[in-house]
Amino acid sequence: MRLRLRHLPNAVTVSRIVLTVPIVWFMYRGDYWPALVLLAIAGLTDALDGYLVRRYGWSTALGAWLDPAADKILMLGVYLAVTLSGLLPLWLLFLVVGRDLWLTAGSLAYRHWVGPLQIEPLMISKVNTFFQILLVLGAILKVGILNLDPVWVHLLVVIVSLTTVFSGLAYTVVWGRRAWVHFFPPAGAGRGA
Template sequence: MRPELRHLPNLITVCRILLVPPTLWLIAVGDFGAALACFVVAGVSDALDGALAKGFGWTSRLGGILDPIADKLLLVGCYLVLGWNHELPRWLVALVLLRDVVIVAGALAYHWLIEALQPTPSRISKVNTLMQLVMVFAVLVSHGIWSVPPALLRALVLATAFTTLWSGLDYVLAWSARARAYRGPRRD
């Protein structure tokens, strides 16, 4: 097997990162059908690079860094642009951003003050990411190819808000408990 193939998942991830600006631009100018196509390609590429990395053992430290960055760039970017265009409630956008800021600030504090952080997403965090993705997908579908019933969109907004709050609280409680229970040497 050619050694270059092991870098394929990272190449796919870089391509996904490069898809973020055109996706956001298409949303901003109201070309929701094309934005939906880019969003779907990004989702498929995320699944593909993950399957290749895990299936063939082509994981790498770089991939472990790039993959979540690509995911966050796409999701946060979509939420910001959809909120700016009044396609999502601004309070939901603020909640999604606040959750991410709290998690990153807490992770950095834990890493600097306690010990090196080995992040592992909780089950509710994975559910929340799925809800956030479904929310963006539903808005893009609704404006791009098929009208999603307003009641369904409202239900998705509420479900996304609920899982966002639950996930953020779960991280704060879990990592606070872990910090209190830590008995090793603390970083100075």
């Protein structure tokens, strides 16, 4: 079977999933330079697949599911490796994973009882992802490369904690309101509005 050009973004996305394994391995072993190089490449694949979809309209149903899944796999793998290496506290890993499990369970429940769920990334979620990435980079740079002042990493831990909680709450409120309107439509509106 030939790879069509419209499937190229999906292949790029899959490469990000594949890169997660050596990134996690290098980080766990404390080989931070190769891990950072592969993380940079993974970041470029994220930018590249998004560019290809926007520029050429090569979007697919698989890609709409695969891209956020690849991001989550990479992020959770990296957080697991950084935590197991002792660079970040275990409770933060539980918080990050717990938020993702909460949102996954919520989206499944919504789809089961309400219907299809249009997931639009909220600004707080984008902010959370940005600071999660910054925290991982800061933690690696602190011990492995630049010997940063730990106060910056501690500050990022606080910011990531807050944005993780707030983003989880924000999605819960947005989806909860939609479910409420579905089951209890305002007067004069039809069910499922």
